[in-house]
Amino acid sequence: MNKSNLELVRECDSFPYYEDNRAVYTENLKKYHAFRVNGYDDTLGYILNSVVEKWPWPKEHWVIDSAAQTVTLTTPADATPEYRSQVVAESIAAAVKVDAFEVLRGWRNEKYPVYGPGGEFLLDMERYGAHMTCYVEDATGLKFWIPRRSKNKQTYPSMLDNTVAGGMCTNEKPFECIVREGVEEASLPESISRATIVARGCVTYSHIRDARAGGEIGLSQPEVEYVYDMKLDPSLIPLPGDNEVEEFNLLTVEEVREALARGEFKPNCAVVIIDFFIRHGLLTAENEPDFLDILSRLHRRLPYPLASH
């Protein structure tokens, strides 16, 4: 009944690995069209075939190749990122209007960057985020400030989350993102955040969305989440700053472990907690049978061009 840590990691990093099983990998790829941008050889993401079929693709900007299973944005090779983004935004707006896509209901029109093979900015899309674990430490050990997501959230309602988490806006640096989200989501004073937050690396994974995400099932969502720790003075209590969070609770290590095993955490928040546990010596080669598999899956090498901030 209880989920192992590896099961939690696999739920987040759920896109098959070529080297594990070529047949499974190839079978899975058949469900998607590769997203490409004219002028670049790289696959920038995968779009579910059923989405490609229903999507309104204006012919002046898009070419669908059903045999090769590609969707190509045909903007000129030397188009500006702004122009590409505008074309994509117009396409999304048209799709929102059609109202054929569950995942677009309540579309927030937030923009996130997509990068080319040389790290150059190509267009806006969703890919990068920042997650922070706030904790207090006393003689009894560590305790974690864990929020419960609002039951009205479109995605993963009522699930447990990392203390602060959010998507990085275009042109935003990861550290600035986490400071901003700290103010918005947890009412953490900016000056304290700037002095206390420590960058701890990142987790990368390739997720296939399931029913808990809301919206279409099977959407491919490869992500980079920059990871931060913040040790809080016990007197500083995170408070919901917007309507995204129901409440914050201070949980012991054991309580967090139990909530993880019960599957209460949003999948990518579970892996950020597992990464914290590994970095702080709470999860070790001696007490976690799947230690090595977990560590490499938390840092998956994504087959897409990635940002350099």
Added chain:
Amino acid sequence: MNKSNLELVRECDSFPYYEDNRAVYTENLKKYHAFRVNGYDDTLGYILNSVVEKWPWPKEHWVIDSAAQTVTLTTPADATPEYRSQVVAESIAAAVKVDAFEVLRGWRNEKYPVYGPGGEFLLDMERYGAHMTCYVEDATGLKFWIPRRSKNKQTYPSMLDNTVAGGMCTNEKPFECIVREGVEEASLPESISRATIVARGCVTYSHIRDARAGGEIGLSQPEVEYVYDMKLDPSLIPLPGDNEVEEFNLLTVEEVREALARGEFKPNCAVVIIDFFIRHGLLTAENEPDFLDILSRLHRRLPYPLASH
């Protein structure tokens, strides 16, 4: 002239990636025979063709398939690990006697475990290690206890190293390994080590040995190094406990950065330092252009069955 952090990581994680360039990957694989054990489908490692040719392979225990480029240990599928290890040890002893292999001169006869696809112990070979960074912290920041390897070491003489590092013996747990090596290499009192050392995960990489390693060039050496931090009281000074280390010096972050850039660190010790810098917020998405590539390469998913301790 100076080496970037990504160059240092690539020097350590130097075995090509299939997904980066299939032609380069395939061309590289042609240089090796796959090492297999009768009864298991998995490739357990890669042996350089020139080594396979010169190696004395007693026909009763080994089959060389030059077309498939495999070396198979033909012990019965239900052989004990002890028996397999004995056969391998006899083969190595015979090769040492022939004296045709530079890398075997000064062979220390240390034994390390190899695991099967279910994590079961198959035989003894070299793969797992533990590395520890000892540091002190004061108002001016962090300082690191960095040893210089003895100029008489067979491998990487006179290069800089992590404070404590060593290979894990068969049946040894990673934490016990680092405590033991701490006593042997740095005279760190066992009781203080047990109370102070914190497990921080591991780095995994697939290395191709170059001239600095001593011995044959091109040997494939995939490794798992468990990573530990130990914050030392300034009064506790590491002292060489054996003849492996020339001296310990206390270096600032800047001095370590410069030594890294000059290529003074042993390749796999450089990546352990880079991992420390990332985990402690010294290397971030904002100051390291190759941040994401470095992070995933430090946690390469190795295509061999791995241990569960």
